Amino acid sequence: MRNIYLIAKREYLEQIRGRAFIFSTILVPLLIVALLVWSSFTTRNAASGKHIAIASDSASLASAIRRQLLDDKNAKYIVDVVAPASEQDRAALRKQIRAKSIDGLLTIDTSSAEAISASYTSLSTGSYDYNLDRLKNALNRAATSERLLARGINQADADAALKPISVETLQLDKNDKVGKTKGAAPFYKSLLMALLLSMPIMLYGLDLARAIIEEKTSRIFEVMLSVARADDLLAGKLAGVGAVGLTQILIWTIATTLFMGSALATTALTGNFSIHFSLLEGLLFPVYFLLGFALFSAMFSGLAATCETSQDLQKFMPLAIIPLYLSLGLLPVLLKDPNSVWAVAATLCPFTAPYIVLPRMGLDTVPAWQLAVSIVLLILSIWAVLWFSSRLYRVGILMYGKRATLPELLRWLRYS
Numbered sequence: 001m002r003n004i005y006l007i008a009k010r011e012y013l014e015q016i017r018g019r020a021f022i023f024s025t026i027l028v029p030l031l032i033v034a035l036l037v038w039s040s041f042t043t044r045n046a047a048s049g050k051h052i053a054i055a056s057d058s059a060s061l062a063s064a065i066r067r068q069l070l071d072d073k074n075a076k077y078i079v080d081v082v083a084p085a086s087e088q089d090r091a092a093l094r095k096q097i098r099a100k101s102i103d104g105l106l107t108i109d110t111s112s113a114e115a116i117s118a119s120y121t122s123l124s125t126g127s128y129d130y131n132l133d134r135l136k137n138a139l140n141r142a143a144t145s146e147r148l149l150a151r152g153i154n155q156a157d158a159d160a161a162l163k164p165i166s167v168e169t170l171q172l173d174k175n176d177k178v179g180k181t182k183g184a185a186p187f188y189k190s191l192l193m194a195l196l197l198s199m200p201i202m203l204y205g206l207d208l209a210r211a212i213i214e215e216k217t218s219r220i221f222e223v224m225l226s227v228a229r230a231d232d233l234l235a236g237k238l239a240g241v242g243a244v245g246l247t248q249i250l251i252w253t254i255a256t257t258l259f260m261g262s263a264l265a266t267t268a269l270t271g272n273f274s275i276h277f278s279l280l281e282g283l284l285f286p287v288y289f290l291l292g293f294a295l296f297s298a299m300f301s302g303l304a305a306t307c308e309t310s311q312d313l314q315k316f317m318p319l320a321i322i323p324l325y326l327s328l329g330l331l332p333v334l335l336k337d338p339n340s341v342w343a344v345a346a347t348l349c350p351f352t353a354p355y356i357v358l359p360r361m362g363l364d365t366v367p368a369w370q371l372a373v374s375i376v377l378l379i380l381s382i383w384a385v386l387w388f389s390s391r392l393y394r395v396g397i398l399m400y401g402k403r404a405t406l407p408e409l410l411r412w413l414r415y416s
Helices: 001-018 020-044 059-071 085-099 132-151 155-161 185-215 220-224 231-259 262-269 279-304 311-316 318-329 329-334 341-350 354-365 368-396 406-415
Strands: 051-056 076-081 104-110 117-122 170-172 178-180
Touching: 001 231, 020 185, 020 329, 051 059, 051 085, 059 076, 059 104, 059 132, 076 085, 076 155, 076 311, 085 104, 117 132, 117 318, 117 341, 132 155, 132 220, 132 318, 185 231, 185 311, 185 318, 185 329, 185 354, 231 279, 231 368, 279 311, 279 354, 279 368, 311 318, 329 341, 329 354, 341 368, 354 368
Parallel strands: 051 076, 051 104
Antiparallel strands: 104 117, 170 178
8 A cells, every 4th residue: 555655645746846737727717717718708699790782672661671670789780772673683682792792682572472582691601690580580470570560550559569578488397396498508518527527537537547557668667577466556546546536526526616706797697597506416426537537547558558659549549538538429319308208318328328417417316226337337447447447457567669559458356
């Protein structure tokens, strides 16, 4: 145990005093917050401030659409009306789109007695444009208003009839209590926890693997093995680097707590948007970090001992990246139904549980039995991976000169 403690202390102090730790501790939270703020800002303002032209053979309908668009204060539209519009007018407006003088052209044809036809032209290459929803609503409301006016209903009554009805979204919890939904906050909370968990696990796990390769190539292991067993070296490295990750998470937690209680947070987080973390989430966060780190670091430590260079380690990268990509790809599924079969399967799968459980808890209550089974399966998986990796580690750190093949790896397992 003394050798494990000394090796862990060395790894911990060496990492803590490095500039990489200081930079990552400061920059990673700032980058994540900037990413979330930018995502929220671009989503909210994707269709605002557009310059739209309306070409129609009905001046009254075009003016009504313009009024509907300008009434939307959040959109901040600039709307030009050309009515009645000839084919030459439409061609001239399309040239303005190519010249980027305007962002889009809404063309309306009311010549058919059966229905009004409309088309929207822009430079967008995608099939979906954020303007379309607002343009469709404005067109339908304006067309309906025109029809009501044609039947003798005055403008005030038509506007009252077309006044939109807001739908309040409520959430029914497990105690049959009804409360307001949290809007987009659960999504950003889930994304934040997924990033805060995945980045340290990946960065420190791969950093540990690279450190093993460097020490192997520099023959430092030959000296270290004269005073400590290979198992003690592996356990000490895992404990020391894991403690570094916990220290970094603790610093982030304290900084976030101090920020949320400051006057700056009150000024910056105005409005209805708020993110709250429960006590259980706070307790399980370091648990799943440690379990996830232990699983992936143990796996990469054993594999790194079989490599001669950092380039050789790259072929094992999919083992770490695929579970992370699968977990992030499941976030939309979690948002739609946090209790779906896929969400439960990802919760129980040891390789995705560290990335999925906390984001899922941010969306809905996870049954206690699923949390218990998830932790037990993670512990059993860590034990199995450690058994495999420790045997590769014992032999691999002293093997030089050539890449290990699969038959050789099987022989190493038998030797140890």
